[in-house]
Structures are given as structure tokens and as C-alpha cells.
Amino acid sequence: xxxxxxxxxxxxxxxxxxxxxxxxxxxxxxxxxxxxxxxxxxxxxxxxxxxxxxxxxxxxxxxxxxxxxxxxxxxxxxxxxxxxxxxxxxxxxxxxxxxxxxxxxxxxxxxxxxxxxxxxxxxxxxxxxxxxxxxxxxxxxxxxxxxxxxxxxxxxxxxxxxxxxxxxxxxxxxxxxxxxxxxxxxxxxxxxxxxxxxxxxxxxxxxxxxxxxxxxxxxxxxxxxxxxx
Amino acid sequence: xxxxxxxxxxxxxxxxxxxxxxxxxxxxxxxxxxxxxxxxxxxxxxxxxxxxxxxxxxxxxxxxxxxxxxxxxxxxxxxxxxxxxxxxxxxxxxxxxxxxxxxxxxxxxxxxxxxxxxxxxxxxxxxxxxxxxxxxxxxxxxxxxxxxxxxxxxxxxxxxxxxxxxxxxxxxxxxxxxxxxxxxxxxxxxxxxxxxxxxxxxxxxxxxxxxxxxxxxxxxxxxxxxxxxxxxxxxxxxxxxxxxxxxxxxxxxxxxxxxxxxxxxxxxxxxxxxxxxxxxxxxxxxxxxxxxxxxxxxxxxxxxxxxxxxxxxxxxxxxxxxxxxxxxxxxxxxxxxxxxxxxxxxxxxxxxxxxxxxxxxxxxxxxxxxxxxxxxxxxxxxxxxxxxxxxxxxxxxxxxxxxxxxxxxxxxxxxxxxxxxxxxxxxxxxxxxxxxxxxxxx
Numbered sequence: 001x002x003x004x005x006x007x008x009x010x011x012x013x014x015x016x017x018x019x020x021x022x023x024x025x026x027x028x029x030x031x032x033x034x035x036x037x038x039x040x041x042x043x044x045x046x047x048x049x050x051x052x053x054x055x056x057x058x059x060x061x062x063x064x065x066x067x068x069x070x071x072x073x074x075x076x077x078x079x080x081x082x083x084x085x086x087x088x089x090x091x092x093x094x095x096x097x098x099x100x101x102x103x104x105x106x107x108x109x110x111x112x113x114x115x116x117x118x119x120x121x122x123x124x125x126x127x128x129x130x131x132x133x134x135x136x137x138x139x140x141x142x143x144x145x146x147x148x149x150x151x152x153x154x155x156x157x158x159x160x161x162x163x164x165x166x167x168x169x170x171x172x173x174x175x176x177x178x179x180x181x182x183x184x185x186x187x188x189x190x191x192x193x194x195x196x197x198x199x200x201x202x203x204x205x206x207x208x209x210x211x212x213x214x215x216x217x218x219x220x221x222x223x224x225x226x227x228x229x
Numbered sequence: 230x231x232x233x234x235x236x237x238x239x240x241x242x243x244x245x246x247x248x249x250x251x252x253x254x255x256x257x258x259x260x261x262x263x264x265x266x267x268x269x270x271x272x273x274x275x276x277x278x279x280x281x282x283x284x285x286x287x288x289x290x291x292x293x294x295x296x297x298x299x300x301x302x303x304x305x306x307x308x309x310x311x312x313x314x315x316x317x318x319x320x321x322x323x324x325x326x327x328x329x330x331x332x333x334x335x336x337x338x339x340x341x342x343x344x345x346x347x348x349x350x351x352x353x354x355x356x357x358x359x360x361x362x363x364x365x366x367x368x369x370x371x372x373x374x375x376x377x378x379x380x381x382x383x384x385x386x387x388x389x390x391x392x393x394x395x396x397x398x399x400x401x402x403x404x405x406x407x408x409x410x411x412x413x414x415x416x417x418x419x420x421x422x423x424x425x426x427x428x429x430x431x432x433x434x435x436x437x438x439x440x441x442x443x444x445x446x447x448x449x450x451x452x453x454x455x456x457x458x459x460x461x462x463x464x465x466x467x468x469x470x471x472x473x474x475x476x477x478x479x480x481x482x483x484x485x486x487x488x489x490x491x492x493x494x495x496x497x498x499x500x501x502x503x504x505x506x507x508x509x510x511x512x513x514x515x516x517x518x519x520x521x522x523x524x525x526x527x528x529x530x531x532x533x534x535x536x537x538x539x540x541x542x543x544x545x546x547x548x549x550x551x552x553x554x555x556x557x558x559x560x561x562x563x564x565x566x567x568x569x570x571x572x573x574x575x576x577x578x579x580x581x582x583x584x585x586x587x588x589x590x591x592x593x594x595x596x597x598x599x600x601x602x603x604x605x606x607x608x609x610x611x612x613x614x615x616x617x618x619x620x621x622x623x624x625x626x627x628x629x630x631x632x633x634x635x636x637x638x639x640x641x642x643x644x645x646x647x648x649x650x651x652x653x654x655x656x657x658x659x660x661x662x663x664x665x666x667x668x669x670x671x
Contacts, residue, residue: 079433
């Protein structure tokens with residue numbers, strides 16, 4: 001059964017409370033959210049395998065800290081979509097503002113359009129696939145997980161990167177401190193191929209991507225690296 | 230003989246005293262700034278520069294052991310469905326598992342719980358041991374978001390958004406490689422043994438308008454149950470307090486420059502921020518200006534050591550105080566019984582500040598299993614509870630002397646200053662005068 005909440009007649013707190021009523025269960029019910037009209041904090045803190053479809057644009061932190069749920073936004077999202085996501089899938093059919101997938105620990109974030117600056121900042125295990133391009137400082141201090149960029153990347157990609165894997169198909173304005181290109185081995189092609197498949201991207205070949213990762217030169221302070229700190 | 234000659238005839242430079250010479254030589258040898266723990270060591274205007282005007286002819290004191298002087302405090306009454314009720318106005322500040330050993334964190338929880346107050350997580354997430362031993366636990370949301378997850382958020386009794394801390398306003402966390410053990414690395418999703426430098430800015434908001442939405446998100450995730458604190462290092466405290474109120478804080482934590490740290494550059498600790506004394510007064514002024522005093526609660530920290538400090542902070546308008554370094558000292562940090570071991574590390578009891586090294590012989594600020602095993606969390610908890618009781622008794626003693634039946638009834642009129650600096654900073658009169666520098670004429 002499809003549950004429909006119209007945010008013209010209900011507020012975000014009521015909506016989130018209804019979604020939280022099944023937190024910790026295996027409830028797989030479907031929810032449709034109408035008229036979000038840029039509201040913030042829509043569908044945050046879900047902890048159940050719900051299927052949530054949001055018809056329209058949303059503001060900040062949509063699907064923040066998501067666990068297990070499959071959330072689709074039919075529109076654009078504001079800053080911090082799927083921030084600190086633990087698991088599940090968040091799919092944005094439009095474009096995303098800053099900090100998409102910030103600090104997220106797990107799950108899959110798919111952005112069909114572009115993502116603005118700091119996409120995947122401090123990511124901690126999430127997989128992010130952007131079909132368009134990303135802005136500057138994306139994957140800043142990214143700790144683990146995979147960031148796949150089918151378009152171009154802005155300045156300082158992967159600055160102060162830890163162990164996250166970055167794949168870019170297009171051009172990169174510049175790499176950040178301690179981020180370097182690395183060879184794509186078969187295991188990387190395999191993980192990249194799976195990510196593209198999971199995100200429903202069937203028309204791009206893994207061979208079109210280049211891989212970037214940490215040079216690991218800044219992991220421990222060395223006075224000889226002082227120029228890049 | 231030579232020592233006598235040195236003391237009698239040789240003259241030490243005031244500009245280049247021995248510790249400064251040692252600093253310059255250390256810098257020249259290593260090429261890196263000095264990183265250390267503890268708090269500011271320089272002399273600063275402090276609560277010591279204020280004294281209470283006990284009751285006399287014009288005021289009526291309370292009987293020391295007969296008449297009740299309440300110490301309870303409720304935090305988070307503005308928006309939270311479940312505010313925190315504390316029996317005493319003294320809380321334990323955020324200190325991470327990583328900076329401190331597991332048994333030390335356990336002891337903090339045990340001690341705080343025994344006397345009915347709260348403890349706080351730190352940069353590194355919540356451990357089951359810490360949650361298990363803390364009746365009331367405040368969960369910090371820091372820029373690094375290490376270990377941050379919605380389950381722990383819901384397990385917490387309050388959430389503290391850390392914008393900054395007194396030891397390093399404008400600086401991020403730091404945990405050097407020697408303390409990134411396997412467990413710490415796993416909790417923080419980092420490789421073992423690397424120098425962990427957490428960001429100084431939050432990853433998903435950039436100003437008070439964004440923060441208001443962020444706080445709303447935290448409230449939505451936790452169904453508006455938890456009080457949300459905002460912690461700032463004391464700098465532009467008047468404006469920061471106003472912005473924190475605007476952003477929707479239930480509680481504001483202002484940490485003065487004497488506030489402790491596990492690892493920060495010495496230059497940061499000693500030269501950034503303002504002392505706790507003026508910070509309290511600025512925060513209270515801002516709250517009063519917005520008609521939010523006592524509606525948004527104020528916790529003050531940074532160099533709180535005694536019941537006198539607690540009472541003076543409350544008299545200036547704070548609702549509670551928070552302690553960090555003093556709590557560690559209560560657990561046994563810098564204890565003379567470890568002097569021999571401190572000396573092997575090139576320091577001595579009373580001087581130890583190398584919390585960043587992980588070699589703490591007391592087992593408190595270490596991730597070495599061997600050293601941590603030396604620390605008894607039950608005894609440590611008991612010592613902390615004793616200390617918190619003494620702080621509370623001292624605070625009550627001073628409040629009763631001023632005729633107050635609740636420690637919150639202390640007010641600035643109960644205080645005078647011993648120095649012009651303290652009078653100007655706290656805006657209380659210089660003792661024996663009506664003069665408040667900057668407010669009226671002598």
C-alpha cells in the first residue's frame with residue numbers, strides 16, 4: 001500500500017515522525033511525499049527499509065543519516081543530501097547542492113545531474129555516483145568509500161585524502177594536496193563496474209575512467225612536507 | 230657551589246627566560262611547533278581575582294549545616310521534550326576515547342553518575358562502556374563526525390554541537406599517530422598509526438543560518454527529545470552567544486582559554502581566545518539582551534578548579550560549569566605517586582602535559598593497553614565523585630554565606646574584584662569602591 005503525505009497539509013515533523021514510527025523494524029512500505037517545495041530535513045533519520053519517493057525539490061539535509069531506506073527525490077536537492085548516511089540508497093534525479101553525502105558511512109548516493117562543491121566531504125564508507133560533474137574540494141578529507149564522477153571535477157579534488165577511491169571520467173581542474181592519480185587494476189575495474197551497474201549506468205565503460213587516491217605523504221607530520229600543510 | 234654562583238650573580242633575561250630559550254632550541258632541533266595537552270599555563274585574570282561579599286548587617290546568611298541550599302539544575306528547557314536534570318551544577322566536559330583510555334572514560338562516567346551529573350563524549354564517538362557507565366551522557370557532534378551515527382544520537386541524553394573549544398578556538402582536533410590504536414582507528418574509519426587532524430570547520434554547514442537548519446535536522450532525527458547544546462571557544466563571546474541563541478540552542482557552552490586539550494599547538498593554547506572570566510560576563514550580557522537568560526542555559530568551562538570558581542561563575546550568571554583538566558587531576562593525573570615515572574619521560578609530577586604522547590604513566594591519557602591496565606576505573610570514579618562532592622559543598626558554603634537558598638541565586642552584586650583588570654572584565658566593582666572600569670568613573 002502506498003502512503004501519501006502532502007506537505008501542503010502536513011509539516012516535516014509530522015512526516016518524519018510517521019517515518020520513524022517503524023524505525024528498527026523490517027517494514028518495507030512505500031511512501032510518496034508531495035509538494036516538498038524546498039523544505040529542509042525531509043525524510044531524515046529513517047531506520048527501516050522503506051521506499052520513499054519525494055515528488056519535487058527539497059532543501060537541506062534530505063534523507064540525512066538514512067539507514068536501510070530507499071529514498072528517491074524527483075527533483076533537485078539542497079545542501080547535505082544523505083549526510084552521514086549509514087546504509088540504503090538515496091537517488092536524486094536532478095542536481096545536488098554542496099556537501100552531498102558528507103561524512104556518510106555507508107549506502108549508495110546516486111545523483112543524476114551535477115553535484116556542487118565538497119561532494120563526498122569527509123566520506124566514511126559511502127559510495128557516491130554523480131552522473132554529471134562535481135564542484136571544488138570534492139572528497140576533501142575523504143576517509144573511505146568510493147566517489148565516481150562521470151563528468152568533470154572542480155579544483156582541489158581529493159584534498160587531504162585518506163583511503164577513499166575516486167574515479168573520474170572527465171577533466172579535473174586540479175588535484176588537492178596529497179591526491180594523486182593511481183593505476184586502475186582489475187579489482188578497481190570490477191568495483192567501478194559494479195557501482196555503475198548498481199546506479200543503472202549502462203552506457204559508460206569502465207575504461208573511460210581514471211583513478212585517484214592518497215599519496216599517503218601527509219599521514220604523519222614531516223617537516224619536509226611543510227609547504228603543503 | 231656553581232649553583233650558588235648562578236643564583237647569586239647571573240642574571241636571567243626577562244625577554245629570553247630559560248623556558249623560552251628551551252622552546253627556541255627545541256624548535257630549531259625538530260622543525261615542528263610544540264604540541265601538548267593540558268590548558269594555558271600563563272598567568273591570566275581569573276576567578277581568583279574576585280571575592281564574595283558575605284552576609285553581614287545588610288544581608289542574612291543561611292545556617293551552614295541546617296538550612297538547605299539547593300544545587301539542582303535543569304538544562305534544555307527551551308525546546309527539548311526531555312531536558313536534563315542534574316543534581317549539581319558541575320558537569321564533565323567532552324574528552325574523547327582516543328585522547329583518554331577506556332578505563333579513564335569509564336571512571337568519568339562512574340564518578341559523574343554517582344553524584345547525579347553528566348559526562349560528555351568527544352572526537353571519536355560513543356563507546357558502549359562510556360554509555361553504560363554514564364547515567365547522563367552528552368553526545369558531541371564535531372566537524373570530523375568520527376563515529377557519528379543516528380543510533381548513538383538517539384542513545385544520548387543531549388547533543389552538543391561543537392563549534393570550538395577554549396584551548397583552540399578556530400582549530401580542529403588532533404590525535405597523533407602514537408594514539409591511533411586499532412580500536413581508535415576503527416572507530417574513526419582511519420588507518421592505524423596516522424596523525425589524525427580533524428577539520429576545524431563542520432563539513433555541512435557554514436554559518437549560523439545553516440546551523441539553525443542543522444540543529445533542526447538533529448531534532449527531527451531524535452524526535453525533538455534531546456537538548457541541543459552549542460559549544461564555542463571564548464573569543465567574540467557576546468556575538469557568538471547571540472548567534473547560538475538565534476541558531477536554536479537549548480544550552481550554550483562557553484569554554485574560556487584556560488580550557489584543556491589533549492593535543493594542541495602550544496602557541497594556540499597560550500595565544501588564542503579570551504579568559505573564562507570575561508567570557509562568562511559577555512555570554513550573560515548577550516542572553517539578557519535577548520531576554521534569554523535562564524531560558525537558554527549557560528555552561529561555562531575553562532580552568533574551573535574549586536567550589537570558589539564554580540560559585541563565582543554562577544554568581545556572574547552561568548547555570549552550570551564544566552570541568553576537564555580538573556577531573557583528570559582528580560582521577561590521578563600529575564599525582565606525586567607517579568613522579569619517578571614522569572621523570573623517566575623528562576618531566577615531573579605537577580608539570581606533565583604530554584597527553585599527546587600516549588605514554589601517560591597513570592594510564593589516563595593513553596591508548597597503550599599496558600598503561601591503561603594500571604588505571605582502576607572504580608577507584609578513579611570514586612575519586613572523581615569525591616572531588617565533585619567537595620566542589621559542590623564549597624559552592625554551597627559560599628552561597629549560604631551570601632544568604633542564598635539555591636546556588637543560582639548568587640548574583641554579581643555578591644562579588645567585588647581585587648584587580649582593575651578583573652573589575653573591568655567581570656564588570657563588578659573594584660573592592661572598596663563603586664568603580665567598574667569601562668562602566669563608570671572612579
